[in-house]
Amino acid sequence: MTRLNARIPEGPVASKWTAYKSASRLVNPNNKRKLDIIVVGTGLAGASAAASLGELGYRVKVFCYQDSPRRAHSIAAQGGINAAKNYPNDGDSAYRLFYDTIKGGDYRAREANVYRLAEVSNQIIDLCVAQGVPFAREYGGLLANRSFGGAQVSRTFYARGQTGQQLLLGAYSALSRQIALGNVTLFNRRDVLDTVLVEGRARGIITRNLVTGEIERHAAHAVVLASGGYGNVFFLSTNAMGSNVTPAWSAYKKGAMFANPSFTQIHPTCIPVHGDTQSKLTLMSESLRNDGRIWVPKKVKDVEKLRNQSIKPADIPEEDRDYYLERRYPAFGNLVPRDVASRAAKERCDAGFGVGRTGVAVFLDFADAIKRKGHDTIDALYGNLFQMYEQIVAENPYETPMMIYPAVHYTMGGLWVDYELMTTIQGLFAIGECNFSDHGANRLGASALMQGLADGYFVLPYTIGNYLSTEIHTPRFDTSSSEFTIAAQAVTDRLQQIKNCGGKESVDHYHRRLGKIMWEYCGMARNDAGLTEALYQLTELRHEYSRGVRIPGGLDEYNPELEKACRVADFIELGELMVRDAQQRRESCGGHFREEFQTSEGEALRNDDKFAFVAAWEYKGREVSANLHREELQFNEIKLSQRSYK
Amino acid sequence: MKFTLKIWRQENAKAKGEMISYDVAGISPDSSFFEMLDTLNQNLVMTGGDPVAFDHDCREGICGTCSLYINGRPHGPVKGVTTCQLHMRSFTDGDTIHIEPWRAKAFPVVRDLIVDRSAFDKIIQAGGYVSVNTGGVPDANTIPVPREKSEAAMDAAACIGCGACVAACSNASAMLFIGAKISHLALLPQGEVEAAKRVQKMVASLDELGFGNCSNTYACEAECPKGISVSNIARMNRQFIGAKLFAEKEKIVRDSL
Numbered sequence: 001m002t003r004l005n006a007r008i009p010e011g012p013v014a015s016k017w018t019a020y021k022s023a024s025r026l027v028n029p030n031n032k033r034k035l036d037i038i039v040v041g042t043g044l045a046g047a048s049a050a051a052s053l054g055e056l057g058y059r060v061k062v063f064c065y066q067d068s069p070r071r072a073h074s075i076a077a078q079g080g081i082n083a084a085k086n087y088p089n090d091g092d093s094a095y096r097l098f099y100d101t102i103k104g105g106d107y108r109a110r111e112a113n114v115y116r117l118a119e120v121s122n123q124i125i126d127l128c129v130a131q132g133v134p135f136a137r138e139y140g141g142l143l144a145n146r147s148f149g150g151a152q153v154s155r156t157f158y159a160r161g162q163t164g165q166q167l168l169l170g171a172y173s174a175l176s177r178q179i180a181l182g183n184v185t186l187f188n189r190r191d192v193l194d195t196v197l198v199e200g201r202a203r204g205i206i207t208r209n210l211v212t213g214e215i216e217r218h219a220a221h222a223v224v225l226a227s228g229g230y231g232n233v234f235f236l237s238t239n240a241m242g243s244n245v246t247p248a249w250s251a252y253k254k255g256a257m258f259a260n261p262s263f264t265q266i267h268p269t270c271i272p273v274h275g276d277t278q279s280k281l282t283l284m285s286e287s288l289r290n291d292g293r294i295w296v297p298k299k300v301k302d303v304e305k306l307r308n309q310s311i312k313p314a315d316i317p318e319e320d321r322d323y324y325l326e327r328r329y330p331a332f333g334n335l336v337p338r339d340v341a342s343r344a345a346k347e348r349c350d351a352g353f354g355v356g357r358t359g360v361a362v363f364l365d366f367a368d369a370i371k372r373k374g375h376d377t378i379d380a381l382y383g384n385l386f387q388m389y390e391q392i393v394a395e396n397p398y399e400t401p402m403m404i405y406p407a408v409h410y411t412m413g414g415l416w417v418d419y420e421l422m423t424t425i426q427g428l429f430a431i432g433e434c435n436f437s438d439h440g441a442n443r444l445g446a447s448a449l450m451q452g453l454a455d456g457y458f459v460l461p462y463t464i465g466n467y468l469s470t471e472i473h474t475p476r477f478d479t480s481s482s483e484f485t486i487a488a489q490a491v492t493d494r495l496q497q498i499k500n501c502g503g504k505e506s507v508d509h510y511h512r513r514l515g516k517i518m519w520e521y522c523g524m525a526r527n528d529a530g531l532t533e534a535l536y537q538l539t540e541l542r543h544e545y546s547r548g549v550r551i552p553g554g555l556d557e558y559n560p561e562l563e564k565a566c567r568v569a570d571f572i573e574l575g576e577l578m579v580r581d582a583q584q585r586r587e588s589c590g591g592h593f594r595e596e597f598q599t600s601e602g603e604a605l606r607n608d609d610k611f612a613f614v615a616a617w618e619y620k621g622r623e624v625s626a627n628l629h630r631e632e633l634q635f636n637e638i639k640l641s642q643r644s645y646k
Numbered sequence: 647m648k649f650t651l652k653i654w655r656q657e658n659a660k661a662k663g664e665m666i667s668y669d670v671a672g673i674s675p676d677s678s679f680f681e682m683l684d685t686l687n688q689n690l691v692m693t694g695g696d697p698v699a700f701d702h703d704c705r706e707g708i709c710g711t712c713s714l715y716i717n718g719r720p721h722g723p724v725k726g727v728t729t730c731q732l733h734m735r736s737f738t739d740g741d742t743i744h745i746e747p748w749r750a751k752a753f754p755v756v757r758d759l760i761v762d763r764s765a766f767d768k769i770i771q772a773g774g775y776v777s778v779n780t781g782g783v784p785d786a787n788t789i790p791v792p793r794e795k796s797e798a799a800m801d802a803a804a805c806i807g808c809g810a811c812v813a814a815c816s817n818a819s820a821m822l823f824i825g826a827k828i829s830h831l832a833l834l835p836q837g838e839v840e841a842a843k844r845v846q847k848m849v850a851s852l853d854e855l856g857f858g859n860c861s862n863t864y865a866c867e868a869e870c871p872k873g874i875s876v877s878n879i880a881r882m883n884r885q886f887i888g889a890k891l892f893a894e895k896e897k898i899v900r901d902s903l
Contacts, residue, residue, distance in 0.1 A: 066709075067701065067711065068764070070767075071709040072709075075709050126786045130784070131775070131776050138793065140790065142787050176771045177777065179771050240704045240709065241704075274677075275677075279678070391727060392731070394733070394735060506688050506691045552691055552694070558757045560697070
């Protein structure tokens with residue numbers, strides 16, 4: 001257990017970051033030019049980090065699989081970004097944002113990191129405004145705020161329903177400026193397939209040029225992974241089609257520990273699955289729950305009539321509707337946190353009250369809100385979302401209730417990092433959704449954008465300097481060294497092996513099967529027997545996959561099936577680790593719900609005595625179980641309590 | 647539903663391409679256009695064929711990766727949506743659908759339906775930013791912005807950089823793309839400081855990158871999936887002329903000193 005040291009600075013939580021910054025070592029400007037940094041990923045975390053490091057004078061190489069850095073999936077975030085500005089004068093503060101984040105994460109995040117996140121949140125807003133991000137404004141010209149995800153203060157800044165897009169374009173523009181200045185070099189359409197270690201330190205990566213198929217070697221004094229989350233392990237998720245765990249997984253296999261892999265967030269308001277050929281899921285902003293009422297029929301015969309279309313939702317009288325969130329949680333009603341709302345929807349559908357053709361959906365009804373507030377007000381608030389829904393489902397939400405169902409949306413787990421955002425490999429950093437650090441077992445709305453930008457703009461540029469200050473005498477690396485040659489050869493061998501396995505099924509065939517196993521046994525509700533079954537099925541799947549997949553085309557050309565094949569191979573292995581993690585955590589917390597551990601009312605039951613720790617897994621080999629390391633969580637500022645939304 | 651697809655196939659940038667015909671059947675009307683192409687590709691993989699390469703990522707209309715020219719229109723027949731949000735119910739059972747890549751000198755074909763749009767990144771690198779560094783900026787509320795201006799800036803900033811405007815234009819002009827970025831920044835006080843320099847640098851990059859000129863056909867606006875208005879081109883033109891005059895005036899002042 002000695003290997004895990006979070007290196008949290010001494011002192012009271014509110015002054016730790018200041019103390020750290022004052023004591024950390026610096027690199028002088030002349031030396032910065034001699035130091036190379038690799039950044040993998042160009043989402044909010046990667047783009048902001050690459051831009052900021054370029055501005056400081058380091059030589060940065062940035063990589064993305066997309067054709068342009070502007071397309072990273074942060075762009076799809078809708079709702080907003082939190083900050084403790086307290087502009088509305090409603091009593092917000094860094095401490096409150098810190099408190100809410102720890103509590104929302106169900107007490108499974110590290111206090112020191114979360115406090116720092118809350119502390120730098122205000123600087124993010126200042127910087128984004130200076131970059132020209134067009135946040136929503138009041139008539140007086142100052143910034144507008146809204147309350148989000150049931151928060152008691154209005155601390156969310158937003159740009160219509162496209163906050164992620166606007167923040168990412170801000171970071172992308174800063175990055176573009178550094179590219180033009182020559183401080184950052186961009187490598188687009190690249191898959192990062194391995195991390196290279198020299199004498200135990202991260203010194204580079206192996207990439208595949210997706211257009212030419214060339215295997216390339218890149219060296220640097222430090223490597224930063226900002227490769228996002230792994231929600232696509234479920235096949236269907238709100239992630240982009242290309243989102244993958246491969247860079248993080250390659251680091252895991254080289255010795256970076258992977259923390260809390262089973263902590264995934266299932267978002268309650270997504271558009272339900274339409275059928276077998278579905279390729280991805282679309283999120284509807286959580287803000288809809290501010291005015292929409294969620295219900296299913298009380299009577300099974302109404303469910304049947306809806307399914308054979310002999311009645312419409314509006315034909316069901318008020319007394320025959322079950323507004324189950326309002327019934328179960330009178331205090332918070334439809335605004336309970338994401339994990340609670342998701343599980344409640346599953347419970348009703350599993351009990352046979354689900355609506356829609358598939359029976360796997362619930363209603364989100366705006367009829368009352370339209371009556372109360374008027375058509376125009378609802379249109380102003382949600383017009384673009386209603387349009388999007390109609391475009392996808394071909395039903396008008398003004399006339400008939402929306403249908404929604406939970407979908408995988410975000411992964412709180414990720415590479416274990418210390419206070420400096422460094423993994424258990426020296427010189428390898430992980431930022432944004434790629435790391436595990438700030439959201440505990442459940443992420444609050446509008447906190448992902450905050451964390452990505454906090455890490456990239458305001459945390460990593462300081463902490464990486466502290467590491468690199470010891471590297472100024474290290475000359476630039478030669479990529480013809482044996483370490484790079486061995487790593488590049490291993491990547492080539494692996495690709496060849498996948499290509500030549502001579503199977504008959506497509507990659508998607510296996511990916512869908514993987515998704516089904518994960519969703520069934522390691523999704524919204526988990527239990528010991530199911531997890532054991534999942535582990536068995538995943539081992540089978542892994543073996544079948546290694547000899548059953550068919551890849552057309554060659555290695556040295558544009559080959560999307562080959563790209564997918566590498567990603568899915570890693571997802572299958574990750575799935576096994578997620579299941580193991582879910583199995584060892586014999587408690588329910590946040591997004592992790594173990595059916596054996598619930599209150600008599602069906603609510604999550606934590607076990608703080610035994611499980612107030614971060615589970616960090618160390619890779620031991622393909623056929624050997626990973627080793628579990630525990631980082632005990634200390635709560636000095638906040639008293640642990642049961643979340644209650646009744 | 648079933649369809650006959652006529653798809654542009656081209657092995658790489660240098661190869662000669664051609665239209666190839668494929669049949670797909672058993673498509674749900676609720677399928678997206680890409681799910682229909684997924685089905686085609688699955689069939690091709692299973693029968694030893696070569697799947698069709700196309701660009702796609704978020705599949706929710708915001709990343710701007712997708713780029714198909716469908717039956718002669720960028721992003722297909724429905725106004726205001728990207729290809730990834732197009733559903734097969736917008737077509738008739740038995741239709742023949744022509745699918746081609748963006749056609750523009752500045753966007754060379756990479757493979758099949760995929761083109762290289764890095765020219766758009768280069769335009770932004772030429773000046774599509776406010777020159778501020780991380781840190782050392784004033785409190786956000788010390789820069790008030792009239793709500794109307796902020797809303798207009800947001801209208802322009804909604805561009806997803808897909809390139810439909812270029813594909814739709816008979817001159818392959820990038821005026822709507824660049825006009826949107828210049829407007830977004832020029833409408834805000836933060837961007838005003840270097841507005842004159844920005845417009846000159848960005849416009850200069852257009853010629854270098856091989857984009858054509860604007861001849862006011864408004865095809866770009868008609869095909870833009872995000873409804874970006876051509877008024878942004880007019881604003882850019884005003885900015886450009888203003889910047890030219892400003893530069894000349896500056897020169898006269900300098901010369902007289």
